[in-house]
Amino acid sequence: MSTDDMLPARQRLLEAAQKSFADKGFHGTSTRDIASAAGLSPGGVYVHHRSKEDMLFELSLAGHEQIVRLLEEAKADHPDDPRQQLHRMVHQLVLMHARDNSVARVVNYELAALNAPHREQIDALRHRIQELLREAIESGVTAGVFVVDEVGMTANAISGMSVDVGRWYRPDAHWTPERLAVHFADLALRMVSAA
Amino acid sequence: MSTDDMLPARQRLLEAAQKSFADKGFHGTSTRDIASAAGLSPGGVYVHHRSKEDMLFELSLAGHEQIVRLLEEAKADHPDDPRQQLHRMVHQLVLMHARDNSVARVVNYELAALNAPHREQIDALRHRIQELLREAIESGVTAGVFVVDEVGMTANAISGMSVDVGRWYRPDAHWTPERLAVHFADLALRMVSAA
């Protein structure tokens, strides 16, 4: 075991669930997997969490809120410079998807396992995320800084290349999350500039 | 039921598995789900397929081979024009990920459910796919047509935005697969051109 021994059991369970959901999927993970990874017996899970789906929701909610926060900060940091705003947004997004890669996977690939009310809450946050990206591009077009013929599609392409980092990225000394983030943010600016 | 009634049972089973794997995941799909969607009893699956994992492998293999074929055709169609070659590659890739979006999901998101020997075969095809994209960019750089400082990262960004289409795309009268493909291919060219 690691330093996780010192954390409260509730936290240890969430971290164990996070890891397992990320690399085996929600349905590929048993509550016994989670319990034993957290150093508890199978019944120990339910002292701290109502259900397996509830753990997924808690993790998914925290992950989505983190992304919304990052994008809103990026927006607030550069209120009058669309280029810097978009650059910072993509930088933060890619950084997060690389560095907290297991969080990113749960956020983007385990939505189908949420129940209906939980799914609705998450969908509202996802809508907000797309909206922030779209507005950043839109404002650059309005200011005449960006040249984009299809704002919505371009927003999807930029968020897509960023989100997909969570799928393929593996920690690497050469391709650090920071280097990736800078390069992807530069690419995003190319995507919104005239050819 | 649809016209699927006319197809041989083996094919019907594969199509049912495809659909279910795509929207509930491999572990979220039971062999009984597959059987009943194909109009068979639970035991009927094993007349035609050795195991559930074997069905996943067959689907994954066919999907990956389709992608390799599309990219190799794109390469052969424009052997001396890096811009047209890359444009065609991204166009084909996005078209496929939008149009055959359930195939794309199985291809990209169910790799972890494959057993070790099957996973190795698939990984070889995935390596080939990345190689084809990377070479297309590389040849443009060599020819002085593209301006790219990190070929590998750029290849990952371009394949990432294309692959991610499989995750979010839903059939839509306005955003047809064809329109998406053209727009994403244009964006890819922006990504490899000087700012």
Place this chain on the structure above:
DNA sequence: TGTCACGCTGAGCGATCGCTTAGTTTGGGC
């Protein structure tokens, strides 16, 4: 008409699933 191969059913095997519950342990407040 007899028969044999083949597609398929339906019962069911052993394992594992999410989750509950009775009971044990433990540590802080009186």
Place this chain on the structure above:
DNA sequence: GCCCAAACTAAGCGATCGCTCAGCGTGACA
């Protein structure tokens, strides 16, 4: 020293899992 709440275990519930298998029906061929 006593007590109670909270943390946790071990056993086990009913359901469902992937998969097997004995047997049934049917169509092609002798």
